[in-house]
Amino acid sequence: MASSLDSSGLGVRRAVGFVAPALVLIGVFLVFPALWTLYIGITNYQLTGPAAANPRVVGLDNVVEAVRDPLFTNSVWLTALFVLGSAVIGQNVLGFGLAWLLRAVRPWLRRTVEGLVLLSWILPGTVVAYLWFAVLSRDTGTLGLLLGSPETAWLVQYPMTSLIIFNVWRGTAFSMLLYTSALAAVPPSQLETARLVGASGWQTVRDVVFPHIRGHVLTNTLLISLWTANDFTPFLLTAGGPNHQSEVLPVLIYRQALESGQLGYASAMSILLLLGNLAIALVYLRLLRRRA
């Protein structure tokens, strides 16, 4: 170890000492559970009953059963819909739109819009759930009053659409922040040139802005996809109902594990969710490396 590289004078031993506490915590509460999921997933472990005391290894039966289970396939489909609708399209487009539009408005208006968007992002999830009950509930809900159809129970009749719109409201802030900082990196001279040659707004975005922020679009899309796929907030709004119509994967796993007590089976589903996350993350890292 060349000490000249070590400007802080820490030395390897002390450096390891600095890193160790964090690694221990990560190891115990993150890595170990992740590995244990793999084991529980191949057993018939249950919360109560005989299989709780003596779980038996059943191999890949759980995974096979999950893939054949209509509740699971339904849930995968709903999760895909949720990610595509609310994150890949909703948050991405609205976040970019806001970043683009707000460049040109007066500072006070810009601050107001940004403030509200950010607030919807940082308010606690349980509070936000009530805010949206007040918008979507039957009889007294704000949306029903605005549209003149108070008899519609939005969360019951259109559960997935409601969740997607809710999640656009909830998560757009991140995309807006990221695209705002990305747009600051587009050379103003190129925007000026586009304006002088009479390019429309859409042409400017497509031909001038987009080539500069392609990396940001990628980063943003992958991060918000991961977060949305693992988001537990739908539980607070619909708890998966009515009749499994909005049961995205995190909600299904929770209900299988803690409500039905099928810990082994729920872990097998968690493994599949972990694999999905891993696939998204690896695609991202690969694309990132290619750009670097």
Next chain:
Amino acid sequence: MSPLWMVRRIGFYVLITLVLAFFAVPMLWLASAPFDSKPGLGLRWPDWTFSNVVATFEHPYALTSLVNSLVLCVVATVVTTVLAALAAYALSRVRIPGRDLLLYLLLLLSSVVTGTAAMVPIFVMMLQLGLINSQFGTALVIAGGMLPAAIFILKDFMDAVPRSYEESARVFGASPRQVLSHVVLPVARPGVATIFVWAFVNAWGNFLLPFLLLRDVGQQPAAVLLRTLYDEGGSANLTVIPVFSLLYSIPVVVLYLFVSKRYGFRFHGGIKS
């Protein structure tokens, strides 16, 4: 000013107004319902009263749960910030064997293993350790989940601290501890503050882990209590819920106002393009 220009201008402001309404309308409930004599799940001009506030303060668990939230959140946030700062500093400055692999794995872990995906083993592990209903245990689980991302973001900030500062401090005989506390931390303060705020907001709003691990109502934080106020007796306790939601939201709003005044809510680097 051509007519076309006018039309576009008007269209632009209509669009901004719609977006503003979309984000603002759900929040109005938080301003009206707490002070309405008959609060409901809907928006209306309140019939002003303070009786809901009184009822909330008299609720047996409302204030306890806010204190629980604070304990949980402070422990998780402080543990995350301190451990992440130490680790990020060491990883930024010293070539520990296997450092790059470690960083790569941390990045992967922080995005792949989420509380949602690992909820079953976390629950089983805490059950077998007898740590169900332990606030300290739950806080450590939350901190463990936040640490990889925190280390990663902080390392970027630490990398940006010029090494020449530390070298000069050492020339004047500063010990490694003095270098860290008097030179590096003050320079990296915006980064540490970012992580602190990020961790606080995350831990304050975290619902799933306390919901899984804290089963005793006397130990539950506000996130979980707010949910059970809804479930008891089948219908929502609408006298307490609006005021309690407001109280529970105040810390993050204050924190937000502080951050946007002090630093501005922007991404300063950190996110690789």
